[in-house]
Amino acid sequence: MDLLEYQGKQLFARHGLRVSSGEPVTSVEDAVAAAAAIGYPVVVKAQVLIGGRGKAGGVKLAADESELREHAGNILGMDIKGHIVRKIWIEHASDIASEYYASVLLDRSAKLPLVMFSTEGGVDIEEVAEKTPEKLIRHHVDALQGLSRDEALQIATDGGADADIREGVADALVALYEVWLEEDATLAEINPLIVTPEREVKALDSKVSLDGNALYRHPENQGLSDSENEDPIERRAKEEGVQYVKLDGDIGILGNGAGLVMSTLDVVAQAGGSPANFLDAGGGSNAEKIKQAVDLLLANDAVKAVLFNIFGGITRCDEVATGLIAAFAEIKPSVPFVVRLDGTNDVEGRRLLQEAALPNVHAAKTMNEAAEMVVALAAGKSVGAGA
């Protein structure tokens, strides 16, 4: 779960990291009120979960109220790579002497926490890593001991932080590690971590991803993320506990098991189609669950045909067929379906479907055949005999 900049900064502040005072607002009038309280000059920052905000014109400095009105008015409602700006963050502008970079993340390969630090902040860190790797310190931390103050100071020193602010950088690294650990984050990144002319070390930006599986330990974090910009179908799926990801195509996809569904998307794409979603219906096969999944899938108006791909393991295909027939009776979908039932009790499942003679439902035996059929149907072509 990715947090907006200001949400990440609020987490930072809770753990003692220095950030500028600011306020999230949704209107020009509120922005003016916030700036009056904070004091000019202020920075107006678009709150969207996408990089490149500055280049898109979503970050502006305002010296006074008239500039603030102009910038806030322009940025609110702006479309940044498909993300509509509904919220802006107003913060007191900082003077910058140096821009550093700091992050803590879960290194899946080493299976350890990884602290990274560089004095080359404010730019794309992947570029620094590629072009001048010697300027990016990568330090693995003992997962059971945590990051010590001495270790953090060593990282600051090795990374070439100015001598007079090494202690400040070390404090920031320790606090950032604490954010990562105690908030169950998988990533906590500051780019840039700035040094002010007064030699203060401060987080000017934030990028934080929280582990959705750990939210039960953090009820206070549950309302975070960019829920206003979330796709409405994805949001509904989350509320219903269904694994659903919206994509830009026109073929609805539903299957059992995350790996099989990912594979189904690929096979459909290889057959020339364009998947409209990822939907893992899980192990269940009862009518209620299938109906819920089909409902979700059809909530996307772009869907022109649906591929239902089941490989029955513990899930029995005859139960899936029964569930599907019951779900269809209620939903009465208007787009064609291709149903591929394979695995446990597949013959019986296909027989049930055939007997039910659901309108516009086509049976397929293999994944490849099913993919070809659904691609043809989505393109408005007809396929062989229906189920």
Added chain:
Amino acid sequence: MAVLVDENTRLCVAGMTGREGSFHTLNNRNYGTNVVGGVTPGKGGQDVEGIPVFDSFEQAAAEAQPNTAMIFVPPRFAADSILEAAAAGVALVIAITEGIPAHDELRVYNTLKRDYPGTRLIGPNCPGILSPGRANVGIIPASFFKAGNVGVVSRSGTLTYQIGNEIAQAGFGCSSIVGIGGDPVPGSSFVDVLDLFEQDPETELVVLSGEIGGSAEEEAAQYIAEHMSKPVVAYIAGFTAPAGKQMGHAGAIVSGSAGTAAAKAQALEAKGVRVGRTPTETASIAVEVLGGASLAAS
């Protein structure tokens, strides 16, 4: 032979008294797995169809000598349950539970490494391990598989059944099917299981089924080039997955430009591993390498 689970397995199941836990435990026993006990705190002394329930792994270890544990408890209790099994001296822990926080997995992985190096963890968020004809620990539907010489290691359950079933239809069987799970910090990675298959005299070919996220497939490619004498055939799922979106499994996510399916397939192919474009093609390649008839003829 086979790897990890077989006739010598003595299984103890944490969470056996739950609905899912009891269903799958009994399924495993029906298959022939020797289930020696279960662990549910506070329910010691009860039984599930004759399988004794203990209050702790320590007690189970003393009274039933399990060498394998299966974890079926809810996510918030799973990490402690795994470590409790390890502390009781259980050599193999198979964690089925889905939804364990990543930080818990990190703590478990590093605690096992430091304090219990004799315990191997498979999973979490995995379907378990099946050695056809010998033992089944977990939720893999055994009916699709028969004994043979193909080793399967996979991050996904249903995809494993899909590929395994096609290989079986072509007349080949499996030594063991190992689900390593779809989470960010699995207890065992592809490399660990490839090493076991390399040492297993019965296994002649390994099918590796990977997916987006992390770099376990790239590490496997390197390992295969340096250490494997047996052929490996691979499949990677998630070519169409957009960056930054979690595709069902907690670990199946492309982060920036890292962890893409294309990069994984390239890494494997660069080391001479053949990668199927579809599950069916993957099974076909495996069958071809084994010298079998083409799948189309089956």
